[in-house]
Amino acid sequence: MEFLALLAGIGVVAAAPLVPGLRPTAKKVVAGGLVFAEKAREVAAVASEQWMDLVAEAKAERAAEAEARAEAVETIEITIPEE
Numbered sequence: 001m002e003f004l005a006l007l008a009g010i011g012v013v014a015a016a017p018l019v020p021g022l023r024p025t026a027k028k029v030v031a032g033g034l035v036f037a038e039k040a041r042e043v044a045a046v047a048s049e050q051w052m053d054l055v056a057e058a059k060a061e062r063a064a065e066a067e068a069r070a071e072a073v074e075t076i077e078i079t080i081p082e083e
Contacts, residue, residue: 009033
């Protein structure tokens with residue numbers, strides 16, 4: 001459905017120079033496209049920020065787990081008696 005709206009918008013913009021009455025409609029279509037593009041950028045920025053937060057949290061958890069495993073390892077000293 002959105003694809004059909006996009007095609008209709010492209011058609012209106014393309015026909016605007018040929019049909020003088022379509023110019024106001026073409027401007028509205030272009031303005032709507034600009035609003036859509038701005039909103040899409042905002043949504044992408046929020047999604048990117050959330051993704052980066054998730055990646056940072058996952059890295060921090062992996063580092064903490066690795067540190068905990070390293071601390072859990074015990075060193076055992078074995079003495080071999082000399083004869």
